[in-house]
Amino acid sequence: MTIQEIQEEIVDEFSMFDDWMQRYEYMIELGKSLPLIEEKYKIDTNIIKGCQSKVWVHADMKDNKIEFTADSDAIITKGIIAILIRVFSEQHPADIIKANTDFIDEIGLKEHLSPTRANGLVSMIKQLKMYAIAYQTQLD
Amino acid sequence: MLDVLKIREDFPILKRTVNGQPLVYFDNAATSQTPQIVIDAIVDYYSNYNANIHRGVHTLSQEATDAYEVARKKVQQHFNAKHTHEIILTAGTTHSINIIATGFTDLLTAGDEIIVSALEHHSNIVPWQMLCERTGAILKVIPMNKEGELLIDVYDQLLSDKTKLVFTNHISNALGTINPIEEIIKKAHRVGAAVLIDGAQACPHIKPDVQALDVDFYVASAHKLCGPTGVGVLYGKEEWLHKIPPYQGGGEMIEQVTFEKTTYAGLPHKFEAGTPNICGGIAFGVALDYMNTIGFDAIASYEEELLAYGTQKLLEIEGLRIYGTSKNKTSVISFNLDNIHPYDVGTIVDKLGVAVRTGHHCAQPIMDFYKIPGTIRASFSFYNTKEEIDVLVNAVKKAQMMLS
Numbered sequence: 001m002t003i004q005e006i007q008e009e010i011v012d013e014f015s016m017f018d019d020w021m022q023r024y025e026y027m028i029e030l031g032k033s034l035p036l037i038e039e040k041y042k043i044d045t046n047i048i049k050g051c052q053s054k055v056w057v058h059a060d061m062k063d064n065k066i067e068f069t070a071d072s073d074a075i076i077t078k079g080i081i082a083i084l085i086r087v088f089s090e091q092h093p094a095d096i097i098k099a100n101t102d103f104i105d106e107i108g109l110k111e112h113l114s115p116t117r118a119n120g121l122v123s124m125i126k127q128l129k130m131y132a133i134a135y136q137t138q139l140d
Numbered sequence: 141m142l143d144v145l146k147i148r149e150d151f152p153i154l155k156r157t158v159n160g161q162p163l164v165y166f167d168n169a170a171t172s173q174t175p176q177i178v179i180d181a182i183v184d185y186y187s188n189y190n191a192n193i194h195r196g197v198h199t200l201s202q203e204a205t206d207a208y209e210v211a212r213k214k215v216q217q218h219f220n221a222k223h224t225h226e227i228i229l230t231a232g233t234t235h236s237i238n239i240i241a242t243g244f245t246d247l248l249t250a251g252d253e254i255i256v257s258a259l260e261h262h263s264n265i266v267p268w269q270m271l272c273e274r275t276g277a278i279l280k281v282i283p284m285n286k287e288g289e290l291l292i293d294v295y296d297q298l299l300s301d302k303t304k305l306v307f308t309n310h311i312s313n314a315l316g317t318i319n320p321i322e323e324i325i326k327k328a329h330r331v332g333a334a335v336l337i338d339g340a341q342a343c344p345h346i347k348p349d350v351q352a353l354d355v356d357f358y359v360a361s362a363h364k365l366c367g368p369t370g371v372g373v374l375y376g377k378e379e380w381l382h383k384i385p386p387y388q389g390g391g392e393m394i395e396q397v398t399f400e401k402t403t404y405a406g407l408p409h410k411f412e413a414g415t416p417n418i419c420g421g422i423a424f425g426v427a428l429d430y431m432n433t434i435g436f437d438a439i440a441s442y443e444e445e446l447l448a449y450g451t452q453k454l455l456e457i458e459g460l461r462i463y464g465t466s467k468n469k470t471s472v473i474s475f476n477l478d479n480i481h482p483y484d485v486g487t488i489v490d491k492l493g494v495a496v497r498t499g500h501h502c503a504q505p506i507m508d509f510y511k512i513p514g515t516i517r518a519s520f521s522f523y524n525t526k527e528e529i530d531v532l533v534n535a536v537k538k539a540q541m542m543l544s
Contacts, residue, residue: 020159020491025542052499053483053513073513074481075543076488 003095006087007103014107023108027079034082035089037069048120048127053077055124059131065090066135068128080109080121088128093139096132101125142434142442147523150175150430154523161493164528169313169472169519170497171363172344174427178366181426185419193418194409208418211425212408218428219358220349221375225407228374228381229421233340234263236359236374237307239411240336241267243384248304250276255298255333257308258284258509259317262502264307264338277304284509288315288464292323303333310342314503314517315464316472318342325355334380340364344521345443345470347436350375362420367427371420374411381407388413439522443471446520446529453533454518457540463515471520474501477536480543482516488539489516494532 001009017023037046041058048055053074060067068089072078087103088096104110104121148154151173156163165173185207191200193208209224216224230236248254254268254277272279282295290308299306306328311318321337328335336357339348343360350358357380362371376384386393386404390413395403404410431439450473454460459478476482486498499514500507507514518532 021542024488024491028542053481074483076484077481 003087003091003099010083010086011103011106017108020108024076024079027083027109028075029079030082030086031072031075031078034071034078035067035069035085037071041069042071048123052120055081055120057081057124057127057131059128059135061093061135061138064092064139066093066096066132068131077120081124083107084121084124084128088132093132093136097129097136142438142522144442144523144525147434148525150177151523152176152179158493158495159491164494164524164531166518166520166524166528166532167495167497168344168521168524169316169341169364169517171369172366172521173523174368175366175430177430178368178423178427181423182368182419185422190419192415204418204422207422207425208416211421214425214428215373218347218432219373219375220351222351223378223407226375226378226381228376228408228411229416229424230359230372230374230411231370231417232361232363232372233338233359234267234372236357236372237264237336237338238267239374239387240357240359240376240384241271242387244271244305245274246385247383248275248277251302252277252304253280253298253300253302254278255280255282255295255303255306255328257282257290257319258505259288259290259312259315259319260307260309260503260505261313261338261340262504264309265505268305268307282308284506286510287466288312288317288506289466289468290317290319290324292320295324296327299327299331299333301331303328303331306333306335307338308335309338309340310348311339311345311470311472312464312503312506313341313472314501314506314515315466315474316341316469316519317464317466318346318468318470320468321355322353325353329354341470341472345436345440347432356380362424362427365424365427366430367424368417368420371417371424373424378407381411386410386413390414434522442522443520446524446526447471447473449526450518450520450529450532453529454536457533457537459540460536463510463512472517473519474515474517476512476515477540477543480540482512482514484543485516485536485539488542489532489535492531492535492538494535496532 037056037058042056046056055072057070068085070081153173189200189203191204193205212227216227280298282290325335334356337355339358339360344364356377358375360373363369393405393410393413395405463474482498497517
């Protein structure tokens with residue numbers, strides 16, 4: 001699936017809910033399916049700055065596609081990073097770099113998009129794209 | 141007895157909703173809300189007599205100067221300072237602390253010692269660390285016990301003739317502990333050390349008497365006292381304020397300027413370079429009047445009631461732990477739910493209209509002590525109600541349900 005298709009799928013899933021509680025409960029549920037980072041990568045240098053909770057992200061490249069793994073000590077944050085990883089993992093770096101993230105707004109998580117928000121959704125997206133840029137330069 | 145429902149009418153913000161729910165504002169330790177009378181004072185200033193102070197001969201400037209100096213007088217009376225010129229109006233507590241920390245650079249030599257408490261806010265740690273870096277002085281820390289109280293017997297051992305300065309907050313922002321500052325001040329003076337008390341958290345609950353305390357410096361912020369942001373106070377004993385050099389150079393703080401030499405203005409202007417926050421200062425005075433009209437005794441006893449009620453209700457939640465359990469504490473409850481990140485709880489209760497603070501509360505050493513990433517902090521003010529505490533408790537229960 002392309003990034004765009006996955007985003008549409010997620011928007012579709014979230015459209016079933018009519019209040020924030022159901023949305024958050026689903027997000028928490030998605031957090032449980034997060035591809036977990038290996039313990040050895042759960043180190044300070046892999047922590048995304050700008051989050052009130054800790055978020056670790058690790059990236060690997062296989063067959064020219066990036067595989068992300070992550071974890072967080074907060075369950076809502078874990079849900080957010082899980083959604084992002086579902087969208088961006090196993091994609092070509094170039095596609096990750098050019099992808100837009102408007103779907104966040106559509107699934108009712110717009111409030112998390114503010115750069116001053118302590119959960120650092122913006123920092124997370126930035127970090128994932130940074131990995132993509134780094135791997136893209138290897139391919140170039 | 142406070143007529144809380146009537147008091148709530150004074151605060152327009154308390155009528156708003158958040159995420160579709162009536163606002164329950166429990167982040168008072170971060171900033172208090174603003175009563176209409178203070179908002180009106182701000183509007184009145186800009187509508188009727190906005191002018192720069194202390195220099196114009198024109199009517200507006202005179203009016204603004206008078207109002208600003210009346211405010212200073214109110215601050216003096218509130219803190220019971222001996223002289224009006226011992227009251228420096230600053231941008232806030234952090235600014236006040238930095239004036240003193242910077243000012244002591246020339247008064248310390250390598251090997252001198254500075255004592256801070258383990259309960260400090262970062263803004264009362266970092267400026268002293270910077271001072272130590274500049275002077276070679278050594279920073280010592282009064283440790284705390286698990287109730288969140290300072291270990292005064294260790295403090296006794298830290299004090300010596302090398303001690304030049306002691307700094308502690310009057311009340312801990314993260315835990316609400318009321319520190320025994322009378323004792324801390326007395327003991328510091330015995331070895332000839334000066335004492336600065338950070339009253340940012342205390343002033344919303346307690347009316348400090350700087351002369352009775354015999355404290356050398358006392359600092360606070362207007363925005364925690366129903367006043368506007370960007371204004372604070374630095375009280376200093378006259379003799380200390382004379383000893384300390386000016387913090388910033390600029391207009392207002394000079395007596396005479398030539399390119400050869402500038403002589404500084406007297407107190408308090410020596411520390412008030414540039415155009416001050418005139419409107420803020422005036423509104424600060426109005427806020428103090430407002431709080432004094434309600435009365436600090438009434439405020440303290442009502443908030444004590446809220447603290448007792450909140451503590452009891454929150455502790456009924458299984459797996460909830462309160463940090464900071466001193467018998468001497470103000471209406472601040474710092475807590476966590478077992479195995480749940482404070483950030484998650486904060487996010488959910490916000491959705492339910494409840495404003496609490498989550499995180500390390502700018503007091504990372506305290507969080508390290510308890511080995512936790514942070515806490516959820518609910519801080520009550522005199523305009524809060526028990527019904528609002530019930531809303532908080534239900535919101536926390538809901539969060540616990542969703543998150544476990």
